[in-house]
Amino acid sequence: MSERLSVFKTYKLFIGGKFPRSESGRVYEVTAATSAADAAGKGNWLANAPLSSRKDGRDAVVAARKAFGAWSGATAYNRGQILYRVAEMLEGRREQFAAEVADAEGLSKAKAAAQVDAAIDRWVWYAGWTDKIAQIAGGTNPVAGPFFNVSSPAPTGVVALVAPGESSFLGLVSVIAPAIAAGNTVVVVASEKAPLPALSLGEVLATSDLPGGVVNILSGRAAEIAPSLAAHQDVNAIDLAGADAELAKELETAAADNLKRVLRPQPVDWSAAPGTGRLLAFLETKTVWHPTGSLGAGGSSY
Amino acid sequence: MAFEYAPAPESRAVVDIAPSYGLFIDGEFVESSGGGLDKTVSPATEEVLAEYTRATAEDVDRAVRAARKAFEKWSALPGSERAKYLFRIARIIQERSRELAVLETLDNGKPIKETRDADLPLVAAHFVYYAGWADKLEHAGFGPDPKPLGVAGQVIPWNFPLLMLAWKIAPALAAGNTVVLKPAETTPLSALFFADICRQAGLPKGVVNILTGDGSTGAALVAHDGIDKVAFTGSTAVGKQIARTVAGTRKKLTLELGGKGANIVFDDAPIDQAVEGIVNGIFFNQGQVCCAGSRLLVQESVQDELLDALKRRMSTLRVGDPLDKNTDVGAINSAEQLARITELADSGTAEGAERWAPSCELPSQGYWFAPTLFTNVTQAHRIAREEIFGPVLSVLTFRTPAEAVAKANNSQYGLSAGIWTEKGSRMLAVADKLRAGVVWANTFNKFDPTSPFGGFKESGFGREGGRHGLEAYLDV
Numbered sequence: 084m085s086e087r088l089s090v091f092k093t094y095k096l097f098i099g100g101k102f103p104r105s106e107s108g109r110v111y112e113v114t115a116a117t118s119a120a121d122a123a124g125k126g127n128w129l130a131n132a133p134l135s136s137r138k139d140g141r142d143a144v145v146a147a148r149k150a151f152g153a154w155s156g157a158t159a160y161n162r163g164q165i166l167y168r169v170a171e172m173l174e175g176r177r178e179q180f181a182a183e184v185a186d187a188e189g190l191s192k193a194k195a196a197a198q199v200d201a202a203i204d205r206w207v208w209y210a211g212w213t214d215k216i217a218q219i220a221g222g223t224n225p226v227a228g229p230f231f232n233v234s235s236p237a238p239t240g241v242v243a244l245v246a247p248g249e250s251s252f253l254g255l256v257s258v259i260a261p262a263i264a265a266g267n268t269v270v271v272v273a274s275e276k277a278p279l280p281a282l283s284l285g286e287v288l289a290t291s292d293l294p295g296g297v298v299n300i301l302s303g304r305a306a307e308i309a310p311s312l313a314a315h316q317d318v319n320a321i322d323l324a325g326a327d328a329e330l331a332k333e334l335e336t337a338a339a340d341n342l343k344r345v346l347r348p349q350p351v352d353w354s355a356a357p358g359t360g361r362l363l364a365f366l367e368t369k370t371v372w373h374p375t376g377s378l379g380a381g382g383s384s385y
Numbered sequence: 386m387a388f389e390y391a392p393a394p395e396s397r398a399v400v401d402i403a404p405s406y407g408l409f410i411d412g413e414f415v416e417s418s419g420g421g422l423d424k425t426v427s428p429a430t431e432e433v434l435a436e437y438t439r440a441t442a443e444d445v446d447r448a449v450r451a452a453r454k455a456f457e458k459w460s461a462l463p464g465s466e467r468a469k470y471l472f473r474i475a476r477i478i479q480e481r482s483r484e485l486a487v488l489e490t491l492d493n494g495k496p497i498k499e500t501r502d503a504d505l506p507l508v509a510a511h512f513v514y515y516a517g518w519a520d521k522l523e524h525a526g527f528g529p530d531p532k533p534l535g536v537a538g539q540v541i542p543w544n545f546p547l548l549m550l551a552w553k554i555a556p557a558l559a560a561g562n563t564v565v566l567k568p569a570e571t572t573p574l575s576a577l578f579f580a581d582i583c584r585q586a587g588l589p590k591g592v593v594n595i596l597t598g599d600g601s602t603g604a605a606l607v608a609h610d611g612i613d614k615v616a617f618t619g620s621t622a623v624g625k626q627i628a629r630t631v632a633g634t635r636k637k638l639t640l641e642l643g644g645k646g647a648n649i650v651f652d653d654a655p656i657d658q659a660v661e662g663i664v665n666g667i668f669f670n671q672g673q674v675c676c677a678g679s680r681l682l683v684q685e686s687v688q689d690e691l692l693d694a695l696k697r698r699m700s701t702l703r704v705g706d707p708l709d710k711n712t713d714v715g716a717i718n719s720a721e722q723l724a725r726i727t728e729l730a731d732s733g734t735a736e737g738a739e740r741w742a743p744s745c746e747l748p749s750q751g752y753w754f755a756p757t758l759f760t761n762v763t764q765a766h767r768i769a770r771e772e773i774f775g776p777v778l779s780v781l782t783f784r785t786p787a788e789a790v791a792k793a794n795n796s797q798y799g800l801s802a803g804i805w806t807e808k809g810s811r812m813l814a815v816a817d818k819l820r821a822g823v824v825w826a827n828t829f830n831k832f833d834p835t836s837p838f839g840g841f842k843e844s845g846f847g848r849e850g851g852r853h854g855l856e857a858y859l860d861v
Contacts, residue, residue: 160514163513167472207465210472211519211520214834215852218852219526373810373813375810375817376810
């Protein structure tokens with residue numbers, strides 16, 4: 084009896100809730116991390132990933148902008164429920180992601196599974212932040228006058244994320260989840276050499292009640308796609324987590340053109356507790372004033 | 386023109402009620418050491434729903450020991466793991482919310498419309514919210530590593546049985562405490578159902594213990610040496626007794642007690658919207674709400690217009706079968722409560738206030754009280770001072786904002802207030818002067834797990850909900 088022949092998956096992009104191929108028609112070979120020594124890269128072939136173009140990036144920005152109004156306007160409670168739903172969906176596909184992460188990062192099964200577990204828990208962590216961040220980042224201000232004055236955080240807008248290159252899944256989730264928990268929509272450039280867990284994450288997000296366009300995932304060369312995102316006039320912020328020093332400088336320079344908020348790359352232990360840094364990075368503070376009048380002794384003066 | 390409604394009953398077949406219940410101690414239902422059984426009835430029909438156990442002081446001791454034993458491991462769990470337990474509980478409540486809504490309506494007498502659309506969504510949301518805090522305590526503003534207190538003894542009332550359970554248990558568990566909770570004697574069933582949810586969620590045994598019983602069970606729990614925290618929601622009289630009991634101990638205390646909320650309507654208020662808010666403020670849950678807007682303060686110049694509109698609206702309220710989806714006002718929770726409402730309303734008439742109620746047919750079985758309005762009420766009347774905890778609204782008038790504030794604050798209580806005006810500065814100035822823990826402007830009876838709730842003065846101390854709600858369960 085011959086062994087059953089498996090069915091390969093065609094890995095596709097995730098844009099506006101749909102799964103298109105790259106408009107350019109290009110793909111590139113993705114190989115297992117253990118076969119990196121093979122110069123031709125053909126040793127341990129995993130899949131052909133879409134090689135996104137700048138046009139794919141622009142399409143993704145359009146989708147993210149379109150989704151921003153409803154997502155930022157959704158209640159924090161609703162956003163939290165959806166992020167938790169992502170964790171629920173991911174838990175059911177734990178084995179698949181552990182295998183993909185093992186291949187992508189050259190990890191043992193146990194170590195890869197630990198990465199996936201941490202990524203699932205990270206969604207839970209950020210699910211709990213949606214309705215709390217305003218309570219630690221906002222507050223009333225006791226101004227010296229008859230005014231009610233309150234500051235609240237508001238999402239920055241469309242955020243471009245250059246995902247970490249090494250941590251293909253936990254690092255990826257660690258940059259996506261805080262940005263959308265805060266109410267932003269995102270365009271993610273997945274790890275260039277290990278994009279498959281990211282592309283599979285799109286399948287999870289598509290079945291987690293997350294509105295299409297809130298997260299858009301591109302695979303390809305960061306050096307090709309990221310500069311046009313950094314220069315894009317309808318992108319409000321950029322997270323340079325996965326950019327090397329040279330690319331980061333180029334992107335930050337381009338980002339200055341419309342004063343994008345820039346989160347510079349820094350050494351991060353993705354398995355450590357994340358804190359609130361990435362939540363606060365993509366929040367604006369809005370302060371509202373309103374007169375209160377006063378109750379005079381002889382009656383009311385308002 | 387009167388509309389005719391066909392009956393639209395919610396099916397009670399969705400929920401199973403056992404003939405009798407034990408006590409939930411250390412993860413399982415057990416028999417009492419010697420306490421007898423009491424009956425819980427449907428207030429709408431007086432039908433016996435089930436028998437439950439009256440826990441003895443010995444049972445209290447057993448439950449506190451179980452909670453103490455469980456505390457060691459529960460408090461040592463990473464917050465992220467406690468969070469996941471609480472998220473599980475929240476999700477199971479969401480899944481089983483129709484069962485719980487029907488059960489709550491049967492046991493409490495409140496309309497299914499309210500249990501389905503208010504109580505249950507808020508219960509689930511409360512667990513979701515505090516689930517999220519369990520692994521974020523160091524961000525809550527109470528220091529870098531706030532610690533739980535230990536075992537919490539919690540006593541809750543009958544007006545929002547499951548919601549009050551959620552308000553008590555969710556923050557306690559998130560902060561790392563374990564609990565012994567006593568539901569009210571007339572509404573034990575949803576708390577006993579909750580024990581089954583803990584089982585489904587795989588919650589470690591002993592973390593949540595549920596003891597049914599009467600006032601003596603509650604008193605034994607509050608007095609037990611093995612608890613570190615007392616949380617009580619109920620009457621001001623019992624709250625004061627509890628404060629005396631814990632005096633001289635190290636037990637941390639939070640109390641959420643009575644109220645006599647003022648709902649202030651200014652002459653520029655949108656009248657139709659205000660009428661809806663007034664009706665919601667006093668007839669939601671038959672007025673058996675500690676934060677009810679039970680005193681209407683209306684500016685003299687709009688008194689006639691407002692009262693005409695209010696009476697018209699009250700005439701359209703549908704009083705009757707709580708399981709009917711069209712019912713606005715259900716049954717009073719118990720014969721005892723009905724007697725109290727009746728006595729206080731009669732005192733209103735006797736003291737010279739003018740009583741009005743729409744003509745409405747009340748069922749012959751069960752405990753019922755028609756929505757009632759008193760005008761010509763003075764501040765000295767009992768119905769203006771004492772908490773009625775029923776569908777009875779006392780109307781007073783004022784001329785200036787300062788007078789409205791003075792009258793609103795003329796109360797031993799300070800839980801809630803309402804302000805109706807189109808002018809933002811007036812709203813904020815009045816809110817600033819009101820001595821009340823929750824002030825609703827151009828709305829009323831709004832609740833959210835993120836929003837702290839609790840009173841000034843003799844309405845109690847401590848807050849439930851929001852970041853502030855964690856403080857009650859942390860050693861800070």
